[in-house]
Amino acid sequence: MRGSLRNAAQVLRPPEEGLPYLRRPKDLRAEPGSVAVAEGRIAGFEDDADADWVLDAAGCAVVPAFIDCHTHLPFAGWRAEEYEMKVTGVSYEEIAQRGGGIRSSARALAQAPDGEVVAQAGAIARDMLHSGTFGLECKSGYGGSVEGELRQLRLAHALEVEAPQARVAVTALLAHTVPDGFDADGWMDEVARLVPRVASERLAQALDIYVESVAFGNEHLEQMGDLATAHGLYLRAHVEQFATHRSVPVALAAGARSVDHLACLHPDDLRPLARAECAAVLLPGAEIMGAEETAPGRALADAGAICVLATDCNPGTSPLQSLPLIVGLAVRRYGWSAREALAAVTLNAAWVLGWSAEVGSIEPGKAADLLVLDGPIQHVPYRFGRNPVAAVIESGTPRWVRRDQEWRISA
Numbered sequence: 001m002r003g004s005l006r007n008a009a010q011v012l013r014p015p016e017e018g019l020p021y022l023r024r025p026k027d028l029r030a031e032p033g034s035v036a037v038a039e040g041r042i043a044g045f046e047d048d049a050d051a052d053w054v055l056d057a058a059g060c061a062v063v064p065a066f067i068d069c070h071t072h073l074p075f076a077g078w079r080a081e082e083y084e085m086k087v088t089g090v091s092y093e094e095i096a097q098r099g100g101g102i103r104s105s106a107r108a109l110a111q112a113p114d115g116e117v118v119a120q121a122g123a124i125a126r127d128m129l130h131s132g133t134f135g136l137e138c139k140s141g142y143g144g145s146v147e148g149e150l151r152q153l154r155l156a157h158a159l160e161v162e163a164p165q166a167r168v169a170v171t172a173l174l175a176h177t178v179p180d181g182f183d184a185d186g187w188m189d190e191v192a193r194l195v196p197r198v199a200s201e202r203l204a205q206a207l208d209i210y211v212e213s214v215a216f217g218n219e220h221l222e223q224m225g226d227l228a229t230a231h232g233l234y235l236r237a238h239v240e241q242f243a244t245h246r247s248v249p250v251a252l253a254a255g256a257r258s259v260d261h262l263a264c265l266h267p268d269d270l271r272p273l274a275r276a277e278c279a280a281v282l283l284p285g286a287e288i289m290g291a292e293e294t295a296p297g298r299a300l301a302d303a304g305a306i307c308v309l310a311t312d313c314n315p316g317t318s319p320l321q322s323l324p325l326i327v328g329l330a331v332r333r334y335g336w337s338a339r340e341a342l343a344a345v346t347l348n349a350a351w352v353l354g355w356s357a358e359v360g361s362i363e364p365g366k367a368a369d370l371l372v373l374d375g376p377i378q379h380v381p382y383r384f385g386r387n388p389v390a391a392v393i394e395s396g397t398p399r400w401v402r403r404d405q406e407w408r409i410s411a
């Protein structure tokens with residue numbers, strides 16, 4: 001099967017081929033052209049006159065399909081009442097007393113049947129596809145017990161079938177809240193017993209931990225790093241979200257693949273992070289929904305960090321699921337260009353999940369997972385909150401086309 005995306009106004013291409021990530025996304029090229037695809041792969045940049053299908057991309061941008069490398073799918077239910085309490089000034093203590101917070105999501109997950117959880121997550125994933133997300137990370141973390149965590153990991157794997165996304169990565173966020181009946185040290189002992197099973201049964205590709213005063217400390221992060229190294233898993237970490245704990249040097253020493261949030265990153269930790277082979281995953285949706293501090297996105301980009309964006313889709317702090325929306329937030333909030341923000345949801349996000357040799361950029365030989373946007377890339381952040389995705393191409397085949405754009409395709 002051969003296809004041709006013909007006469008695009010912009011084709012977003014890396015400055016050279018074979019890069020695992022981009023530390024200088026401003027070098028991305030966005031020139032007019034065509035993209036030829038064959039047998040599921042990107043074949044080249046000449047128009048293919050004998051293609052089986054043609055997409056008239058006049059006025060459009062062709063970009064790599066988006067990758068959301070930090071979500072908390074699958075979860076059960078939502079926490080809209082809690083959001084209303086939060087924005088109208090009810091204190092965190094009172095919200096917790098009224099049964100809010102991560103624990104309420106853990107309770108909801110425990111009470112929901114498997115089918116209901118997978119169906120809700122599948123519906124969210126289908127919505128995500130329509131806004132361009134073609135690769136997705138899922139996490140555990142609402143399990144509340146060893147059995148609960150194992151169940152949530154299995155439900156995350158069920159999304160490999162239920163979600164329309166061709167690529168799903170699973171992360172074991174085994175240290176999210178301290179479950180009832182444990183202190184943080186005691187729970188980490190359980191985690192140490194659980195990780196060999198997670199690794200041998202291939203339940204996750206990464207371990208994750210939430211470092212915050214109400215959850216786990218840097219010593220637990222170090223422990224999680226040792227477990228990840230011992231079992232050949234990536235280490236990821238939620239750090240510096242609400243307060244500065246100087247967790248970044250600890251994560252770097254432990255060989256972390258990514259450090260996520262960073263709204264309260266200590267200035268002295270910025271350069272070492274920017275120099276390390278560790279992604280800075282920024283979550284502007286959580287920042288705005290939680291009225292958090294702003295991560296130093298501009299300074300990280302200027303220092304050459306591997307900058308990444310994700311939705312952090314979860315029922316508490318970031319019930320968002322659109323990466324175009326996240327791109328818009330990041331551009332405004334961090335002072336990034338469209339190129340910088342798009343690199344952060346394509347190649348750099350792919351690298352976090354270990355996928356960047358296969359997807360994340362438009363270069364010959366890579367999987368032809370592409371988006372057609374109905375305007376130039378600069379419109380993604382500028383027409384804030386609007387979905388610009390006109391078509392989704394999966395492995396060289398049109399997978400979804402927005403109804404008003406169907407005229408572009410001919411066989």
Ligand SMILES: [Zn+2]
Binds near residue numbers: 070
């Ligand atoms: Zn998160």
